[in-house]
Amino acid sequence: MDTSRSFIKTVLARIRGYLDDPDFDAKYTDQFLLQHVVMPSLVDVWSRCSLSADNPVMLDYNLTFVENQECYTLPACVGEIHEIVQYTGLDGQQLSNGLITDDLRPSHPQSRTGPVWMIEGNMICFRPFPQNLDSGGNTNLTWTVRYTTNGDMLPHYCSYTNYGTLDATKTLFTFDDTPDLGLVDYRDNAYAGQFVRLLSNAGGTTLGVTEERVIASYNPSTRVATLARPFTVAAGNYAYEVCPPQSQGMVEAIALASALKLGAWRKISQAQNQLLTQQYRAAIKTIGDNLANMNLRTGKGWSKDTRDNPRWRP
Numbered sequence: 001m002d003t004s005r006s007f008i009k010t011v012l013a014r015i016r017g018y019l020d021d022p023d024f025d026a027k028y029t030d031q032f033l034l035q036h037v038v039m040p041s042l043v044d045v046w047s048r049c050s051l052s053a054d055n056p057v058m059l060d061y062n063l064t065f066v067e068n069q070e071c072y073t074l075p076a077c078v079g080e081i082h083e084i085v086q087y088t089g090l091d092g093q094q095l096s097n098g099l100i101t102d103d104l105r106p107s108h109p110q111s112r113t114g115p116v117w118m119i120e121g122n123m124i125c126f127r128p129f130p131q132n133l134d135s136g137g138n139t140n141l142t143w144t145v146r147y148t149t150n151g152d153m154l155p156h157y158c159s160y161t162n163y164g165t166l167d168a169t170k171t172l173f174t175f176d177d178t179p180d181l182g183l184v185d186y187r188d189n190a191y192a193g194q195f196v197r198l199l200s201n202a203g204g205t206t207l208g209v210t211e212e213r214v215i216a217s218y219n220p221s222t223r224v225a226t227l228a229r230p231f232t233v234a235a236g237n238y239a240y241e242v243c244p245p246q247s248q249g250m251v252e253a254i255a256l257a258s259a260l261k262l263g264a265w266r267k268i269s270q271a272q273n274q275l276l277t278q279q280y281r282a283a284i285k286t287i288g289d290n291l292a293n294m295n296l297r298t299g300k301g302w303s304k305d306t307r308d309n310p311r312w313r314p
Contacts, residue, residue, distance in 0.1 A: 005199050005210055007243045007251060008157045008181055011038055014255035018276060019262060033258070034182050039155070041257035046151030046244065048284060050079050055291045057245060058082065059193030060228070061145045062216060065130035071123040075192040075218075076185075079150030081124075084117060086143050104143070149244070153190050156182030157241040163204040164196075164240045170230035175223040175242070184223060191218040191225055195245055202236030209233060215242075249290060253283035 002009040012030050015037070050056045063072055063084075084104040104126075109115045114127035124145070156179035158164055165174045173196050175184055185191060194215050201208030216228040225242075244250065260276050 004159075004239075005207065006157055006241050007197070008034065008038070008155055008241055010251050011255045011258065012181075014251065015258045015262065018255065018259040019266065019268070021266070024262070024266060028262070030181055033262075034155070037258045037261050038254065041254050041261060042155070042244065043151040045250070045253045045257055045284070045287075046149055047079065049287050049291065050148035050150070052288060056148045057291070058146050059149055059214070060216075061147065061189070061192045063124075063143045063145055065126075065141050065143065067131055068129045070127065070129050071120065071125040073188055074119075074122055074124050074145075075189040076122065076152045076187050077149045077190065077193060078145070079148045081119070081145060081147045083146045084143050085146070086141065147193070149193060151244065153194055153242075154183045154185035155241065155243040156184055158239055160200055160204040160239050163200075163237040165237050166198075166202075166231060166233070166235050168235045170233075170235060171227045173225045173227060173240075175225065175240075177223060185218075186220040188220055189218050190220065191215045191242055194242055196225055196227070197241050197243065198231065198233065198238045199241065200239035202234040202238065204237045204239050208238075212245075247287075247290075249283060249287040253280065253287060256280035256283055 002013050009030075012033055015033060016025055059077075061075060061078070085100045086102040087100060104116050106116050106118060107113065109118060117124055117126050119125075130141075156175075158176045158179045162176045162178055162180055164176055166172070167174075177184060192215055195212045196215055197210065197212040198208070199210060200206060211231055211233060213231060214228040215225045217226045218224070219226075256276055256279050260273070260280060263273055263276060
């Protein structure tokens with residue numbers, strides 16, 4: 001892990017370590033690597049993890065219907081939609097015990113009753129059109145789109161000098177417009193479902209408690225991210241980064257995928273390419289194994305009868 005605790009800077013440091021070439025270090029800046037190598041590698045790794053894992057990382061995006069409005073723009077990072085549901089709570093908001101009250105399940109596009117919903121480019125379209133009223137007459141119904149990410153967003157890192165600001169409610173975080181590394185994404189809701197990670201203390205002068213929160217929505221015109229849950233730290237200015245959920249397996253896989261892309265440009269030896277490829281495959285398998293077993297309440301086998309063993313009898 002980089003001394004800054006940054007996901008982005010750790011990936012960049014490992015790429016340079018894997019290729020270990022002074023000429024490479026002089027030619028490619030961190031900004032170039034992040035924009036042109038790390039970002040496409042992040043998309044590759046996340047797509048493989050999301051599409052092949054038994055228990056992929058699921059993200060939520062809240063969508064509010066407008067009466068008779070057919071199509072709504074989705075965040076660019078939406079990869080595969082698993083469900084569109086509504087929870088119990090006042091006026092359809094997620095202030096509930098988590099029970100699903102309604103589920104919009106897609107049908108065939110040529111169905112006489114309509115496809116319910118379908119993806120058209122970067123839009124999700126509903127037919128028949130939403131009527132924005134429930135049986136109780138409540139309006140502004142909020143639906144939760146649960147999806148896996150494809151990694152399509154612009155990560156960025158800001159240090160103690162170029163910092164973000166957490167407001168008094170601790171649920172609104174404003175991004176700096178000139179990050180130290182990476183670019184700010186100005187697409188609508190581009191960071192929905194991604195993570196903002198605080199790296200410093202309030203005031204942004206020294207390292208503080210590392211906290212991270214899921215971004216519920218993002219306004220590109222103001223660069224304000226609304227968080228799904230408030231931070232516990234004080235309001236103020238912070239060094240931060242926006243990136244996917246951090247794990248050592250993810251850092252390793254993205255760094256190795258990036259090193260392989262750069263290795264093709266640099267025409268590294270076949271032996272070095274094979275070594276990096278083997279390590280990349282091992283990193284991807286580690287992520288897959290972790291995601292496959294995260295929800296596994298019991299082991300895959302028992303040496304004797306236990307309460308969780310279906311063969312157990314009192």
